[in-house]
Amino acid sequence: MPVAARESSIYTGITLGEYYRQMGYNVLVIADSTSRWAQAMRETSGRMEEIPGEEAFPAYLDSSVKNIYERAGVIKCPDQSIGSLTMIGTVSPAGGNFEEPVTQATMATVKTFLGLSYDRAYKRFYPAIDPLISWSRYLDQLKDWFAENFGAEWVSDVKAMQELLHQGDSIYQMMQVTGEEGISIEDYIVWQKATLLDMVFLQQDAFDEVDESMPLTRQHESFQLIKDLIQRNYQFK
Missing domain, CATH: 3.40.50.300 (P-loop containing nucleotide triphosphate hydrolases)
Incomplete structure (x- = not known):
């Protein structure tokens, strides 16, 4: 052209x-x-x-x-x-x-940025949007709307999940050097929780009739289920 x-x-x-x-x-x-x-x-x-x-x-x-x-x-x-x-x-x-x-x-x-990642695409994470480098400035701007429709804790819960993903990535980078034996059991649990959030909630299959489009009600209910699993205390011997 x-x-x-x-x-x-x-x-x-x-x-x-x-x-x-x-x-x-x-x-x-x-x-x-x-x-x-x-x-x-x-x-x-x-x-x-x-x-x-x-x-x-x-x-x-x-x-x-x-x-x-x-x-x-x-x-x-x-x-x-x-x-x-x-x-x-x-x-x-x-x-x-x-x-x-x-x-x-x-x-x-x-006000919104979705960053694609070669690493996530290589790992077959689709969509290959990297939650660690993506962001939205609308979260605080729409805080009142979220509170009315999803509850007063929605924005703080989303930010907590974002922090969990960052913690999980830091632990994963450490594991690349030291292996699983080089981290504490507490860090290993945090990494597993971050992986659960990433693979179960953030990934979608555009070719699946159920998964191709997620209504707000289903998104909210799914998020609450994941949140409940993540906030539980797990004890390992």
């Missing part, structure tokens, strides 16, 4: 989305990928002899990324109907380098 077409494609897509939002529709725009769009901007900027920024990307890369995502949102139309535009952008950094400018600019702008 020509450089100019790659650079303008994302603007064309978001403008079409805004058109249908103005008509009262709920629109989803998926940009795959914003990395190629940014590379097209870099090529155009170089040909125009503009002052380059980090890794030769244009100095206005950060503001351009923000301008795209900030066009998403909810509006009230003239006929009093509600229209919305949701923007999902995929970033494909070379070599999985999350420190490169496009990824950093995106992570500083969006």
Whole structure:
């Protein structure tokens, strides 16, 4: 695809989305990928002899990324109907380098980030979304809604499970060096609990009729069952 077409494609897509939002529709725009769009901007900027920024990307890369995502949102139309535009952008950094400018600019702008992991895909963990590097800023923002629909402890429970996953990963990294014999039984139990949470609750089978879509009620009930198993005290001799 020509450089100019790659650079303008994302603007064309978001403008079409805004058109249908103005008509009262709920629109989803998926940009795959914003990395190629940014590379097209870099090529155009170089040909125009503009002052380059980090890794030769244009100095206005950060503001351009923000301008795209900030066009998403909810509006009230003239006929009093509600229209919305949701923007999902995929970033494909070379070599999985999350420190490169496009990824950093995106992570500083969006409110939800789902990071894919080569290691999880290799282990056949699907979806290969790594919970250790993924995050959402909506958790605290929607705290009142979660409290009304799932209970007052939902947000704190989710954060506790996230902490458990991080603890389990730290113990796993230690086991890679020392083996299972090099850790305490308490650490081994924590690692097993983190593995249970990861493999039983976080993984889904998109080809399974039951598992392909999880309603909020089922998600809540499943989470409570896993939480009950994790919070139990286990004694081993």
